[in-house]
Amino acid sequence: MAVSEKTKILEYKGHPLRRKDNLIYYGSMSDKYIIMLQVTETKKLQDIDVPTRVVVQLQLTDPDLKSRDRVVKKSEKNSFFEAIDVAAVWLDRALAAG
Numbered sequence: 001m002a003v004s005e006k007t008k009i010l011e012y013k014g015h016p017l018r019r020k021d022n023l024i025y026y027g028s029m030s031d032k033y034i035i036m037l038q039v040t041e042t043k044k045l046q047d048i049d050v051p052t053r054v055v056v057q058l059q060l061t062d063p064d065l066k067s068r069d070r071v072v073k074k075s076e077k078n079s080f081f082e083a084i085d086v087a088a089v090w091l092d093r094a095l096a097a098g
Helices: 080-097
Strands: 010-012 015-020 023-026 033-045 048-060 071-077
Touching: 023 080, 033 080, 048 080, 071 080
Parallel strands: none
Antiparallel strands: 010 015, 015 023, 023 033, 033 048, 048 071
């Protein structure tokens, strides 16, 4: 993960990451697809909450669609690292396909 010097936006494999509470959005809303990662379960590891269940959704960014109609693919992973790896592959493939 890298932090862009100009805008101070966290990126992973060339796509921006934005977090709001337990939701992490991966990708750009200006693209056709975006990934939503939802942390649904955590455990304490010393003083840090570590995700133990993360829902991954590949979504269309079309604002005219209802939220349930935007979901293209969905999966559940047991760690954030598994989830972000799947998210990166899904997003790159979806954007390449158009």
